[in-house]
Amino acid sequence: MFLRILLVLILVSSCFVDAGASKYFISFSDKNNTPYSVSTPSDFLSAKAISRRITQNIPVLQNDLPVDPAYILAVQNTGAVVLNRSKWYNGIIIDCDSATLQAVTALPFVNSSTAVNRIGRSSGKIDKFKTNSVPYNSSGSLARTQSFDYGGSFNQIHLMNGEYLHDAGFKGEGMTIAILDAGFYSVDQLSPFDSIRAGGQILGTWDFVANDASVYEDNSHGMSVLSCIAGNVPGQLIGTAPHSDFWLLRSEDAPTENIIEEYNWVSAAEFADSAGADLISSSLGYSTFDDSTMSHTYADMNGNTCPASIGADIAASKGILVLVSAGNLGNSAWHYISAPSDADSVLSVGSVDSAGYKSGFSSWGPSSDGNVKPNVAAKGSQTTIANTDGSIGQGSGTSFSCPVLAGSAACLWQAHPGKTNMEVLHAIEQSANYFNTPGDSLGYGIPNFIVADLLLGGTILDLSSEDNLLSVFPNPFSQDFEISFYSSTNQTIHLSLIDEIGQEVGASDVEINGGKISNISFPSLSGVHAGIYFVRVISKSKSYLRKIVKI
Numbered sequence: 001m002f003l004r005i006l007l008v009l010i011l012v013s014s015c016f017v018d019a020g021a022s023k024y025f026i027s028f029s030d031k032n033n034t035p036y037s038v039s040t041p042s043d044f045l046s047a048k049a050i051s052r053r054i055t056q057n058i059p060v061l062q063n064d065l066p067v068d069p070a071y072i073l074a075v076q077n078t079g080a081v082v083l084n085r086s087k088w089y090n091g092i093i094i095d096c097d098s099a100t101l102q103a104v105t106a107l108p109f110v111n112s113s114t115a116v117n118r119i120g121r122s123s124g125k126i127d128k129f130k131t132n133s134v135p136y137n138s139s140g141s142l143a144r145t146q147s148f149d150y151g152g153s154f155n156q157i158h159l160m161n162g163e164y165l166h167d168a169g170f171k172g173e174g175m176t177i178a179i180l181d182a183g184f185y186s187v188d189q190l191s192p193f194d195s196i197r198a199g200g201q202i203l204g205t206w207d208f209v210a211n212d213a214s215v216y217e218d219n220s221h222g223m224s225v226l227s228c229i230a231g232n233v234p235g236q237l238i239g240t241a242p243h244s245d246f247w248l249l250r251s252e253d254a255p256t257e258n259i260i261e262e263y264n265w266v267s268a269a270e271f272a273d274s275a276g277a278d279l280i281s282s283s284l285g286y287s288t289f290d291d292s293t294m295s296h297t298y299a300d301m302n303g304n305t306c307p308a309s310i311g312a313d314i315a316a317s318k319g320i321l322v323l324v325s326a327g328n329l330g331n332s333a334w335h336y337i338s339a340p341s342d343a344d345s346v347l348s349v350g351s352v353d354s355a356g357y358k359s360g361f362s363s364w365g366p367s368s369d370g371n372v373k374p375n376v377a378a379k380g381s382q383t384t385i386a387n388t389d390g391s392i393g394q395g396s397g398t399s400f401s402c403p404v405l406a407g408s409a410a411c412l413w414q415a416h417p418g419k420t421n422m423e424v425l426h427a428i429e430q431s432a433n434y435f436n437t438p439g440d441s442l443g444y445g446i447p448n449f450i451v452a453d454l455l456l457g458g459t460i461l462d463l464s465s466e467d468n469l470l471s472v473f474p475n476p477f478s479q480d481f482e483i484s485f486y487s488s489t490n491q492t493i494h495l496s497l498i499d500e501i502g503q504e505v506g507a508s509d510v511e512i513n514g515g516k517i518s519n520i521s522f523p524s525l526s527g528v529h530a531g532i533y534f535v536r537v538i539s540k541s542k543s544y545l546r547k548i549v550k551i
Contacts, residue, residue, distance in 0.1 A: 023083065023260055026075060026104060027091040027111040034068045048176065048276025049318075056319040056420045063088050063314070071109050078103040084208055084267040088314045089307075093263055116260035117291075147171070151236040152392075153384035155354050156228075160378060161450045161471060162240055162408035168460035170411040172229075172244030176203065177410055178272030179226055179403070180265060180282040182252035183218025185388060187226060192386040195232040195242065206271060207250040208264040219254040220388045221399065225283045227386035228400050229407035236392040237384050240407025247275055252284050259294045259307065262286055262339065266311030273318045278413065278421075280312075280320055281406035283399035285327040285338030285363075298336050302369040306339030316345035321413065321421040323406040325398035326350045326374035327363035335364055337374060342367040347409070347425055349402040350442050351380025355551070356433075356474025358441045362398055365440045374398075376432050377442040378405040408449050416456040427455040433473050433482055433519060446473065448484055451517045472535050476549035482521050485537055485544075489514035494538040497522065497548075500531065 036043055038060045041050050045064065053060060067085045072092060076082055080096040093116065094104065105113050147166040150157065157163050165171075184205070187193050196202055205215045215222075230246060231237040249271060251264035265284065272280050286308060288295040296306055303309055316322050326348045327338040341348035341363075351359035359381045365373030380401030382394040405428075413424045429435060431452035434445030448471055453460045471484040485493065491514070496507040505528055512518040522535070530550045537544045 022097075022115060023093060023095050023117045024101060024104075025089070025091055025093055025114045025116050025263055027089065027114070028067065028071050029109050029111045031062060031065050031068055031090060033070060034065050036065045038062065038064065045274050046276040049274055052276065052278065052319045055418070058317070058319050063090070064318075067092060068109075071107075074107055074109075075104055078107075080104055083211060084264060086263065086266050086311075087270055088266060088311060089263075093260065093267075115294075116263055117256075117258040148238040149234045150238045151234070151384075152394075153231075153237045153239075156379040156383055156404050157238075157240050157408065159352070159354075159356060159473070160405065160408055160447050162411065164450055164460050165408060165411040165415060165453070168415070170415045170460070172241030172407065172410050172414060174245075175241065175279065175410040175414050176245045176247065176275075176277045177229065177241065177279045177281055177406065178247040178249055178268070178275070178277035179222055179229075180249050180251050180268045180272070180280060180284060181219075181222030181225055182254040182284070183220065183250050184215045184222040184226060184248045185218060185220035186216055186390075187223050187248065188216045190223070190386060190390040192227050192231040192233050192237060192390060192392070196230045196246065199243070201230070201243070201245045203245050203247050203275070205248045205250075206268070208268050208271075209250055209253045215248050215250045218250055219252070221254070221283070222248065222250070223388070224385040224395060225281070225399055225403045228383065228403035229281070229410075231386050233386075233392055237386065240404055241410040242407075244407070244410050247272055247277055257286075257289050258291065259286070259289055262306060262308035262311075265308040265340065269311050269315045269320075269322075273315055273320060277320060279406055279410055280315060280322045281403050282323070282340075283325040283397075283402050285325055285341060287327070287329070287334055287336075287338040296339060298334075299368050301336060301339065301342040301367050303342045303344040303367055303371065306342070308340035309343040312340035312343040313345045316343070316421060319421050321409060321424055322346040323402050323409065324348055325402040326365075328361045328397050328399070329363045330359070330361050337363045337365055337367065342371075342373060344371060345422070345425075347376060347405070347428065348374040348443070349398060349405050350374035350377035351396075351398045351401040352377045352442065352446060353381040354379065355476050355478070356446055357478070359396065361396070362401075362441070365443060372438045372443045373440075374443045375429055376405065376444050376447050377401060378446065380404075405447065408447075412449055412452055412456070415453060415459045419456055423456065427452040430455055431517070433484065436519065448473075448517075451484060451486075454486060454517060470535075470537055470544040470546055472546045472548050476551045478551050480522065480525050481548065482519055483535060483537070484517055484519050485512065486517050487512050487514050487539060489540075491540050494536075495520065495522065496536045496538075497525075497528070498534045498536055500533070505533070
């Protein structure tokens with residue numbers, strides 16, 4: 001029932017428009033005469049969307065109701081072409097000339113009209129999707145676990161200890177991830193995606209730019225993004241949630257940069273909600289536009305101003321875990337995060353390199369109202385991705401750190417299905433290596449999914465043995481490092497750094513609290529030369545040893 005109604009809601013007529021025409025968001029005054037009711041949500045929400053609300057005790061509200069179809073028909077009867085609709089904003093995007101716009105705004109139920117694009121296209125647009133892809137490097141960090149032969153992609157999951165989720169049996173089964181992007185070039189043909197095609201894991205597609213279901217001939221950015229989560233090329237690339245299901249949604253018109261793309265983003269997020277997505281992963285960001293009069297300022301990055309940011313927070317209020325790239329403007333004049341990563345209830349994801357240090361391009365926080373942004377970070381420098389010819393290469397950008405983290409977040413939530421989206425979000429933040437000292441570069445830092453799992457109740461490790469509960473990061477390190485250690489009781493541990501010949505080059509006794517993860521900065525590292533070392537922790541019950549490299 002839901003899918004039939006959803007297609008009726010989305011499939012609207014479209015046509016080629018004269019060059020003098022323009023696009024507008026039309027805001028309606030009410031939903032008073034809508035044929036839909038909050039008491040019959042199955043008319044407009046999928047069973048999975050309703051289940052998500054029930055599990056998280058989220059009521060169906062008026063903003064869940066579709067836009068009144070009678071209002072849409074009346075607008076169409078003026079001659080305007082309806083492109084998209086937004087139930088959360090209670091309005092529609094139309095394409096029309098100025099005379100038709102006057103007829104539309106004269107309708108009694110129309111509140112306002114807002115121009116959402118410039119006429120024509122900019123020839124000087126910077127390609128925000130440039131990834132500087134390089135060939136696959138088989139000499140990188142390689143690893144096979146009991147679950148997968150990750151090859152060169154191991155480092156990007158291991159930085160977060162995400163492989164422990166896979167080894168515990170959580171690889172994304174039953175989780176639905178909506179990818180909002182600029183296109184998914186040849187995902188229907190390329191070999192890195194043959195597993196998700198064979199498994200029926202692509203639930204559907206929709207193009208909110210062209211108003212059709214075809215997304216496989218468009219920009220390749222979303223394809224590379226998807227490969228970070230869903231790719232399956234043993235020995236080269238394994239995504240962070242390869243057994244998840246996916247909705248592939250195009251909201252970005254890559255050749256242009258207009259604020260209509262933010263409204264498209266909201267429409268796509270609404271689709272994801274109605275279709276039952278558990279997570280949204282979006283490697284898109286908006287700050288300046290081809291028409292500079294529509295551009296945002298840093299003051300707008302307060303989580304409550306930009307259209308996509310407001311929509312992202314509404315998506316989160318529906319129980320979806322929303323992850324958004326922080327942006328690649330860290331070295332630019334803009335410098336800061338972009339919308340919708342400024343939204344209060346989303347995980348804004350910055351980028352680090354293979355050793356856990358901030359990527360220079362990764363955008364800075366905080367949000368203009370002072371919230372920690374980016375919230376967390378994952379590997380976005382030389383991330384292992386799929387190329388347009390199906391080969392495996394490497395690319396850089398927060399476009400890749402976001403889906404890398406999103407996949408592990410899906411596996412974590414799979415392990416704890418009774419938790420809410422915000423409980424999962426906060427556990428990811430609290431597990432990160434800089435949680436106690438967040439900053440404007442990486443926020444709370446790199447999540448540790450062993451720790452996040454423990455914070456949610458613990459399913460992937462045996463707490464009684466304390467095995468695997470010592471983590472060292474970053475590794476390799478160049479200046480300093482921290483350890484993360486779990487103890488079931490209050491105690492004093494002896495922490496030491498040992499060189500290759502067994503001599504202690506640094507040591508400290510540290511008091512830690514039981515029943516929680518302690519993040520400890522290792523003291524006195526000045527004068528430690530490059531080389532191989534071992535971190536040793538001696539607790540009251542046993543001793544732990546981890547190898548670490550100084551570069």
